[in-house]
Amino acid sequence: MSKKQNTTLKDLALALELSISTVSRALNDHPDISISTRERVKLLATKLHYTPNLFAKGFRTHRTHILGVIVPNISHYFTTTILKGVLSESENLGYRVIISESKNDEIKQTEMLETMIQFGVDGILMALARKTKSIDSILQIQNRIPLVLFDKVSDKIPCTQVVINDEEAAYNAVEHLINTGKTRIAIIKETEQSFNSRKRFEGYLRALKEHNLPIDEKIILSTEDISLNKGKMLTNNLLSLKNRPDAIFAITDSAAIGAIKALNKFNVEIPNEIAVVGFSNNINSTIINPSLSTVDQPGEKIGRTAISYLIDEIENPKETLLTKTVEIKTNLIVRDSSFVP
Amino acid sequence: MSKKQNTTLKDLALALELSISTVSRALNDHPDISISTRERVKLLATKLHYTPNLFAKGFRTHRTHILGVIVPNISHYFTTTILKGVLSESENLGYRVIISESKNDEIKQTEMLETMIQFGVDGILMALARKTKSIDSILQIQNRIPLVLFDKVSDKIPCTQVVINDEEAAYNAVEHLINTGKTRIAIIKETEQSFNSRKRFEGYLRALKEHNLPIDEKIILSTEDISLNKGKMLTNNLLSLKNRPDAIFAITDSAAIGAIKALNKFNVEIPNEIAVVGFSNNINSTIINPSLSTVDQPGEKIGRTAISYLIDEIENPKETLLTKTVEIKTNLIVRDSSFVP
């Protein structure tokens, strides 16, 4: 297995009867070098298929052009759309991306941060593991390299945070239900006060208040680990109430789909008797019958935006760390599980 | 923003009044170094949180412990399950993974191979872009670093290829339909003769032959780009036949789900009138109603297997390149779209 020997600066210097320094500067368009020399060098470089040894370069400059990305779960459809944006934007800007999965395990997450730094990444993009308690290790990372958070974020970490407009999106979703004549709207949310869940709940409350609808604790349901099955179970609970809701807003699509499955099972008409709105626009939302009205989260845009902020911070280091929240607009998609207004 | 200064071999050597060489050898458990020295060095190393500068190391040894992975589309659920296996296994073995998306674009794929090599990856794991024609650029890669293919593979590239038992899996799926009394089984496949499509079709044919069922071209349907919508359309075609099939085997879940949607629309009873079996066990297959019988592809196992072969080739370089096909067993999951045997 013969390894092809790569062309180095030395090879070029020898062939052109120049010094290595000059060749290096010429390729980097250093203004000291005459245009004609630069051109001669570049010509031969392309001819000999010169590609810089990024390792030597990175070793010398402490820059690798590799970014670290940590996500809780790579199988979530929303995550993969974000990764699409992350991959394409970083490629455009000349960076590569190392991806790790924290599996929502805080210990793993900390380890990953460490080894990523060890692998020489220039910056880190991260969605926090659920219930991340010890912010300390993350704050320490920030002393070393730039960090940008997305999706799962925390006010306690002073850095750029790219999120969707959760509160407003939830507000719009609930207002949509109100506009189609619904007045008793249940919510299925997380018990745990994650950033997203909290914001979406706030949007729900604001929509009810601004439309002078009563807030009824009996139809505000929470669950530890929100999922399709939990959506089903909680919807069963709602159906056993004397005073049933006429709509359900679930803060995730999977819970919303669980709700639809439960309603279908008991032959509750959707959206006539009970309408359903979800959150995320998973692929599943068009598979279920009736198709699910939901909030579309533009994952690719979130990914692209987060990466461009991160690279900006790498290339233009900031003096001070401060929290900067970037909100990406979402879009309500109305399908068959709610009325068209 | 104060960058923490990392401990280096030099720091350790100075503190211990040893030479850098000795410290290096001690940490690498070189047999020349006395046990007591090794222990002294390691003790201080952990105390000072020494972590080797992998860049210096990689630069010196031409090994980076970074692997390149190229997939056509990171959003496909099956792909994400493979990536899960890839990430966890590579982490276990001390490697990191750079991921790129070829978007089924052969040109992009070639570029990605190039830049990955430039970024110093130790080996590459790849699922081929659809319709990859020019094997040349890939064969050239093999002269430089180990390559392992998975899922989308090609007989023309002499390397380890990790795939599922497509032919057998399809055979089992069709046999399952036959065992439940179905005798006129349609297939929805790809026009293009990809490795997977071809193998699955062969399994279909063998099942019919071995059970002495006639092969009828009218119910062998092909499409360029197999998808949910194409599944729907082709099923509509099947319904308009004078002699309808009593079962449909679709070589992807999305096409199978399209088929179910079409059957539901025309109130065809599933599985009584027409049964449906898909391929992949996507999350969607439990969302659709009736739930889809399908072939489960163990993505994580495929990922783990492929990575372990790749790392083995990196760490124990082979003299000659040869095609070695590793088949991962699949499992038929019977749900409501076909009868329980």
Added chain:
DNA sequence: CTGAAAGCGCTTACAG
């Protein structure tokens, strides 16, 4: 406008 030289942090053949 160009070059000689140091140095990034590590490994390893060579010497003792």
Added chain:
DNA sequence: CTGAAAGCGCTTACAG
């Protein structure tokens, strides 16, 4: 059992 030294390929302050 340990050390001095070369070198991986590059960048950059210094000198001219």
